[in-house]
Amino acid sequence: MAANHESTASNLNGPKPIRRLEEAVINRIAAGEIIHRPSSALKELLENSLDAKATSIKVSVEDGGMKLLQIQDNGCGIWKADLPILAERFTTSKITSFQDLERLTTYGFRGEALASVSYVSQLSVVTKTKSDTCAWKAAYIDGKLASKDGSPTEPKACAGNDGTIITVENLFYNTPTRLSALRGSSEEYSRILDVVTKYAVHNPHVSFTCKKSGSASPDITTPSGSSVKQAIGQLYGQTIAKELLETRISSAGDGVIRVDEEEPWSAEVFFTSPNYQAKKMVFLLFITHRLVESSRIKKALETIYTGILPKGAFPFVYLSLQIDSRSVDVNVHPTKREVHFLDEEQITQKIGDAVHAILIGQNQSKTFEYQTLLTGGTAPTASQSKKGKKRARPDEEDELSEASSSVPLAAPPAAKKPAPNHKVRTSQQDRTLDSMFPVYTPSQRPSIGDANLGQTQKTVVVKVPEIVVSECNLASVMRLRQEVEDVKHEELTEILQKHVFVGIVDLGRCLSLVQHSKKLYLMNHGALAEEFFYQLGLIQFGDYHRIKLDPSPPLRTLVELAVDVEDTSASKLSKANIVNMIVDTITARREMLAEYFSLEIDADGNVSSLPLLLKGYTPNLDKLPLFLMRLGPQVDWYSEQKCFQTFLRELAYFYVPEPLISGSTDADRADETAMRWQIQHVLFPAMTRYMLPPKTLVDRDVVQVAHLPELYRVFERC
Structure with missing residues (x-):
């Protein structure tokens, strides 16, 4: 049978046989998902040191981390008995069952970091617990205890301090394509410094040191026991530190209502005042102590500064968000770069509102420097200013008041007033x-x-709602x-x-x-609004927010209200038949309407939610019966592109x-x-x-x- 299978497989017209990959190939593929470059390996190793309760972490780097990457900490160390399986996949001390993920408080949990590193480098570990009389040294290749030449070996006793030293040599030596894709050593080293800097800001109680191997002076050094603001000033500069504002927000009063009790959360934000401007935004985001990325949160905070800073100027923001572990799913990305959590939109909104309120207060009290001389002018002396002093015209008093408060001895020459028609x-x-x-x-x-x-009128400050373009691959x-x-x-x-x-x-x-x-x-x-809401419908297609209708009105009742006031004399159908046709048409497509347009109709025929196109804007719900009635005859239900287009046109008309x-x-x-x-x-x-x-x-x-x-x-x- 095997011979027949092979002969069939050799036929060019037949399918290729399915084979099980070798274990080494599987592990190397998995390693490529987690270890992208030296900085990603360092991130995993730093998190292991922090999980080990280290208060001092030292990083040494050679050739951008590609030749040598060494992390030394004073944490709790590793038992000698655990060293044989230390670098095997899915060996961990953090969890014992899948349910443990719901109450996770550590950085690592899958047991893949050291294993992945060992598959693409030559890994060695020196470790000592407080109860050990000596340290133990072990080397790993492909997850197994082995010397550099590949021969099996056992952990050896050696001298060492409490804690762990992990040395990664010749990273990506066995994956030349990945190695050639890396940038130069200087850029890779700058990425390493960036990772160390961010973790040093978030962990000011830990002393961090990072330097090039053989260098006498470190590029990063921080003391233990400092504050977040002190760490930011030391690592990002005192210019930022002097302009830092701070706020703390919690779940109390966030307006999120659940059937069960509210999940608690809290946030600590350090952000620069309107007086600070940079060429690009520096954004540090930690969610449950994990360094992650979130384009939605970053965009929301960036938008707040749009109306405050000049065009092309950006702020510095550090955000640490603590969420109940039951509300967070950390196992959504191989490198843990992203996390998902409940009520992300509401939490982001509340954080943004708090930051915005403080910035508005700061912006109103912002001080400006005025130029008191026109180009080529000369400053009058005190005596000249007294002799030439005269009462300003009423229309000039407001223009001169600000300048006179900062220049008490001499008012600046009045600027030439523009012509009235300009x-x-x-x-x-x-x-x-x-x-x-x-x-x-x-x-x-x-x-x-x-x-x-x-x-x-009193000044009204309204933040423009953020519109996020949905990811949609439909060609139509x-x-x-x-x-x-x-x-x-x-x-x-x-x-x-x-x-x-x-x-x-x-x-x-x-x-x-x-x-x-x-x-x-x-x-x-x-007319502008109708076109605008049509465009908003396209932009957010398949990812709308919802307007909940409580109580949910019956679809049939709403359609009947609209049909009753319509002139249907030209139709051969009775009003009851027209209502039935419209209701049947919409109900038959309620799954599609819910998935693509967030228009939800429950099994009892009640309209439970409508799509929300623009936050802060509520459509006139008196037009809802008319909107639902028009969906029957006005939407082309039989052509995908025409269906989407005509439905969104009707939705836009409803929003006018x-x-x-x-x-x-x-x-x-x-x-x-x-x-x-x-x-x-x-x-x-x-x-x-x-x-x-x-x-x-x-x-x-x-x-x-x-x-x-x-x-x-x-x-x-x-």
Whole structure:
């Protein structure tokens, strides 16, 4: 039978036989997933030393770690009896069962670090426990006790201090492709320094030393028993340390509600003030003491600084997040570079809000240096300033007040004021239309508590919600995304990105005024919003947040409400039949709707959740019956690309901010006020950042109504 199998396999038209890989090949493949370069090997070994309760860790490196990488610690050491299986795969002292992963408090747990290193290098260990009378030395190749020539060997007694010395020589000597792919020794050494630096910041109670082998002075040295702030100042510079702000946040009051008790978490954040600026962001993230990466958390913190720091300037942030071990899954990446944990979005949001609040307070009290002389000018003497002192015109008093407070003896020469026809609004905090009309009809007259509505508006600071592009490999979605980019109108994009919101002219007709440079534009914000929400649907396809409906309304009832007010006289079907067809169409596709669009309909036919396209923006739920009714006839359910496109168009239409009924009750006016607020403070800022407007909007929905220089000429003639 075996001969027949081989002969069949040799046939070019037949399948190749399946063979079991050799153990050495399996182990070397596994090692390649964990040990990418010297710095990744060092990270694993550093974590072993920290798990051993070391208070002193010394690292020696030669040729960027490729020739020699040695880590010495004063931890608890290793028993001699454990040395024979020390470098075998899945040998560990950290866990005994899979359930132990739910209460893990150590760095290592799988028993693969030393094994992986031994498969791609020549590994030796010298170790001594406090109860041993001498140290023991052992060498490993391919996970087994062996000398450098490959012959079996046993641990040997030798002199040594308490703790462990692990020496890694000739890294990747047996995988030349991996070795040739590495960068130069100087770059690999800089990566090693980066790893040591980050762990030294997070473990200020441990003394770290890192140097090149044979060098007299170390490149990194930290004392034990220092604080995080002291460690940051020593390792990243006092310039950063002087500008560090600090906050601590916990799960208390985070608003996350669970069926069971709330899982506790806490975070410690050190971040630079608005006075510090760097060319790139330095972000240290430790989750349950593990050095990890998170593009979502980094982007959220980076976004906070976008409106505070100048363009091209970045902060320094160190974040240590402690989460209950039952809420964290650390076993999701071979190198433990990533972890997953519950309520990641809510926790990130609360940390970001706390950092943002402190930065806003700092930014408002930020001091600036003023240049008191124009180029080529001379400073007046004290006597000259007294003789020439005169009362400033009322319109100059505010301009001179700041300068006079910092230069008491001489006010600077007044800068040449711009011509009136060149003055433009430069701040989003300037007055808007709503604050310029304090006159109300009797039914709209404000109460005593609202007596200040006619005064200058209070500054509103709203953080633009972060939009994360979902990972989607569907060709239809990729084509739709590309279509949006292909029809982008450059001029309108610039107008949106650099506009100043003036006010809403007509909420019912969806008309708003914005200013860009010296031009005033009347925009149909409903048309812009419809296109914008369609683009948001494409950007977040398959990964939407949800709006929970509680209680969940019945789908059939909602569709009946919409069909009842529709004129169906042209249809041959009765209204009951139309309702049945729409409900059956949607229900038959509820799994697809839940997976791709987060539109969830439970087994009882109740609508339990809707897709949330923009955080901080709530669509008008009065339009929900109409939205569900239109899904039946308006969505092309039989073509994948057309289905996605037409569904997202209907979803965008549902999200357009427009009141269905302009009522005169207090509830109606409250709804309109909330809608106005969302349009100004959520919708337009989000469009400024994320929207790619098409040319079709320029043709019909954006109209220039005034040009300042031309308008000024008209009034001059008057």
